[in-house]
Amino acid sequence: MLESTWQWFTGGGSQQILLTAIVFLLVGLFLGKRMRSPVEDKHTEAANRGDSSFFKGVQYLLSNDHDQAIEEFTKSVQVNSDTIETYVTLGNLYRSRGDIDRAIRIRQNIILRPNIDEQIKIDALFDLGKDYLKGGFLNRALKTFLQVSQKNPGDARTLKEIESIYEGLKDWENAYATRQKIARLESGSHEHILAHHLVEAGKVCQEKGDGGKAKTLFNKAISTQKTCVDAYLHLGDLHFAKQEYKKAISVWKKVAEIAPQFTFLAYGRLEGAYTKMKNLEPVEDFLKECARLNPDAFTHMALARYLYNKNDMEGALREISNALSLNPGFWEARRFRGQMFLKSGAEDDMLKDYSEIIEVLNIPYLRFRCIQCGFEPNELLWQCPQCNQWDTIGLINDKEAPVDAIQ
Ligand SMILES: [Zn+2]
DSSP: OHHHHHHHHHSOGGGHHHHHHHHHHHHHHHHHHHHHSOOOHHHHHHHHHHHHHHHHHHHHHHTTOHHHHHHHHHHHHHHOTTOHHHHHHHHHHHHHTTOHHHHHHHHHHHHHOSSOOHHHHHHHHHHHHHHHHHHTOHHHHHHHHHHHHHHOTTOHHHHHHHHHHHHHTTOHHHHHHHHHHHHHHSOSOOHHHHHHHHHHHHHHHHHTTOHHHHHHHHHHHHHHOTTOHHHHHHHHHHHHHTTOHHHHHHHHHHHHHHOGGGTHHHHHHHHHHHHHTTOOHHHHHHHHHHHHHSOOHHHHHHHHHHHHHTTOHHHHHHHHHHHHHHOTTOHHHHHHHHHHHHHHTOHHHHHHHHHHHHHHTTSOOOOEEETTTOOOOSSOOSBOTTTOOBSOEEEOOSSOOSOBOOO
16 A cells, blocks of 8 residues: 555656545655554653654645655654554665665565564555665565565465566566466466467577477467467577578467567568578568468568569559558668669659658657557567567558557
8 A cells, every 4th residue: 555655655746646546645654653552641742843844744745755755754753662563664765765775674664573563564665676676676676576465465466566576587487477467366367468478488498409398488489379479480490400490480470470560570581591492472462461361560570681682673662652652751671762862863753752751850759568558669579668568569551640559
């Protein structure tokens, strides 16, 4: 509860009403505790001093003055050292300012106190894990969260922290096992995450030269989540490496069926396989079929490259124009066309292109964006580096605003 309270405190100004309600709740908790405690007369004056510091601290928090809030809360706990809520708030304030040592000392102070409610200790241990995380001590954070999870195995929030650390450490087997535990506790879609963990584990095996295990993991990923594009791509790569070109092609082609918006990831691979087979005809058929079923800029661009390699300049230019009419900010297509014009010395065309480029210069070319947090990476990533969610990054078309992420 205090953790979420804190997130509201730091969450910005838009939830002012809720924030105020939470502050009242915090104040209520504080007062309730003070009224329940038998306060001896000689301590009353000091306790009141502590109270006034507490309320000042809350006011500073509301006006976002964290330094002053820390000062007042510190005064408050010096007088009323039994007020756990104030300690927790103080610890969170220190953490948010990056003063990890102090935050950690506060948690340890709470954990080591005798006669304290077990749940409060577990919460403090969780906060300690968050402090370690913020300080960049991944292993210590992991150890702490594992302790919390041992004491409270049904807490999905802690399991998610653990999973995210395993992902950061690229310990995919443990990340997978942790997600399985989360899936038992929370309803919702977990299959796509489990499938990604399996694919990532498979990639590690592939790099180590254990193709057999990698193949098992990729297949397990596909049976876990039928639309796991990354699994098909890497299973195809595995077949390709073993010179099983037909198998590779049939696996890659599945991408066009299950997630047409990501077919472009298979183009280069298919071309490579057909080149090895010394037969590029099927690539052309496949690309033309894709362009018919899913006319996106990437498909037209792939077709342009293919036709260019076949010396069909006219066809290549037509496909680049198709790609650019769908997405005027597709710089890769512009560069390719520019290179073609430069090579053929087509000065008039170059000038025309140049004036078009000037027109679209102010269009920001964004290819990928996370639907969860809005992060815009330069390449397609299955896991967002900012919010750590899986499959939330999708393609953005300059003309069509919504992102097409797969789930
Ligand atoms: Zn994100």
